[in-house]
Amino acid sequence: MYQAQQWYQKHPLSHRAHGHYGMQLNKSGMYNDAxxxxESTSDLFPNDPTKSLLWLEISCNPKAKPAPDKRKLLHIVQHGAHYKETIAILLDFIQLLKQINVLVLALNIF
Incomplete structure (x- = not known):
């Protein structure tokens, strides 16, 4: 966590440092801080959907609120730059949705 914070403080406009610091906050259980x-820095990267997608991922935790604005998120995903991190996050979401579908199907069997 300390290393992520230091990296972000030295490079606040780095896409990677920004995303890494937010996810480290999340992994440390600091959901609302993440x-x-x-929320306070997403406008720094208007063409980068990864920040809003990471925010959305964290907001899926019932202890974490609020979620990003869905219209704004959709616009960024549709019109923003798709970095390799964006693609990785979207693939993670697809995998999570598949797992949820399998779980729902399994629960419906019983």
């Missing part, structure tokens, strides 16, 4: 971080 959301506040993304």
């Amino acid at each position: 959301i506040k971080f993304y």
Whole structure:
């Protein structure tokens, strides 16, 4: 966590440092701090959907609120630059949705 914070403080406009710091907050259980971080800094990267997608991922936790604005998120995903991190996050979401579907199907069997 300390290393991520130092990296972000030295390079606040780095896409990678920004995303890494927010996710480290999340991994440390500081969900609302991570959301506040993304909420207050997401406009720094208007063409980068990864920040809003990471924010959305964190907001899926019932202890974390609020979620990013869905219209704005959709616009960024449709019109923004698709970095390799964006593609990786979207693939993670697809995998998660598949797992949820399998779980729902399994629960419906019983």
